[in-house]
Amino acid sequence: MKIKLLSTIIAGVIIAGCGSDNNNDVSVPKTKTTSVQAYDGAVNGMVATHTCGDETNTTKMKTDGYGKVTVSSDTFAENPEQCSVILSVPEGGKAFDMSNGKDMSKVVYSIPEGLLVSGQKVAATPFTSLIAKTMASTDDSDVKTAMDAVFTQLGLDSSLTEEEKLGLLTDPDATLEKLDPAVMQDVVAKTMVLSDVLVAQKDNEDLLLEDIATVTTTIAADLVQKNPEFPTQTGSDKPIYVDLTDELADQKIFDEAAEGKVPADIAEETNPENIIVGEEQDPANPPVNPNPDEDGGTGGTGGTGAGDGSSGGTGN
Template sequence: MKIKLLSTIIASLVIAGCGSDNDNSVTTPKTKTYTLQAFDGAIKGIEGTFNCANGETGKITKTNGYGKSDVSNNTLTTEPETCTVEFTQTSGAIDMSNSKDMSNVSYSIPKGLMAAGKPAAATPISSLIAKYMKDNQIAEFDNSTASEVFSLLEIDTNNLNIIEFLQSPKAALEKLATAAPDTHKDLLAKTFVLSDVLTSQKGKTSTIKDMAIATKKITEALISAHPNFPKSSSNGQLINDSFVSDLESSFEIIADPEQQLPDTLKDKVTNPSTGKERDPETGEPVTGGTGGGTGGGDGSSGGGTGN
């Protein structure tokens, strides 16, 4: 009886020992996640795709109230500089900084702009840079290309970190608002207008130079009529009008530096529609003020780059 009991104890110890020393479990590597943002004010509800040099492609699900979408892909996370991003027209997309309908916009990030461990944002200006690169057969983004586009738009970069603005626009705008308020206002307005210029000329052969001229002319009129842009002089609310239809019908006139803006566009610039900033968590209009803050948490500083 004692021998049988001893044998049972020894067998139990052997089994227990095998269980602790022989771990054959396999751990599946986790797919890394990269966060992308659609920003002109934070754009909620826009989706898109990414495409990497090694042939990997994937979908970007609809952005949240902060304009962000998390993408699970190791190449995009570890080698984002080899990838491009395209946010495309999505029904229901909205600018959280001013409640503007954004269902007709498309924003892109060119190859070479994103960097591992850094934020990434698709904006009207990053989209214009992508077009500049395509038109000039430039394979990869570099600082000189970005500087050329900012120069064409006549944006003062003395107090602006261009790369920071392209990758993390909210942070860059907040710094600029303190360091150079007039430049901050100019950048907000030009981003606002450029979005409509890009939308109106999608699929057309308009040159970068003409698009820059159109952007600057409308911006000048907009700031002249509304010195506290992005707020309207008429009611103090956030401007959220669209100039797409005017640009589609009269682009050649608007892009001609020798001609005045069409009267219909002048009227719209003087008396634009307005809207309210939206809460990034609830999606509801923010009450108790006229906006002009951070536009949806990670949206626009100034509450008005939305377009």
């Protein structure tokens, strides 16, 4: 009986030993992650492609209702200054500005190598994209030089502190909340128009920073002058926006705006009676489902304008 009991105990020890081999306590190092935001307002539905030297990878997830997506990369987390980022919409996909429902499906935002700094937040915006474009079109690839040139040409150099400029490039939502209302209005208008300029003229490699800036500042000023409560509709709390990508793709119209004039076609779009009245989207239930593995391609209905019956998904 004792022998039988001893045999049973030994067998149990052997089985337990085998089990412990399959569940060892050695921790497997996890890849570090970094949150990246697409921002105009927050843009839902974009994927992030980071390049750090020979390392290139694109997220499967899309930006969520807060415009954020997670990049998994030790290099990107530890040495972001060596990396560049592109936020884009997958072929056939959709993207929306969560602040007003504007269709952003044609938008591509970029962050040039050298702009990111370890410990700072990461955001891809029309401003970071223009800095990247400026660096690519000149022999001087210095980030600080390009950044200063962009803010100066856009007329934001005197109205923003250095800290606020950096904030617009890294944590725009929080930075905008801290700005003087008039400065905030100016920045939001220029952000919106600049985004349309970059989409409309994306294939024009010879485009000068001065022309981009003049078009942006001219139209943004007209937009605010006609809609004094921008970015909301005068007399209501409804968000408003313009989509000028079709007009600005016409080279004659673009060239006229580059001379500091508001073209007739654009002046019509910025009039209060023609302005697009949008709808703020629910970040917890965004128009585009950020998870490609879940059933259903979208979250809420999203992207529909209100107030004047205009669609919020008119193409950008």
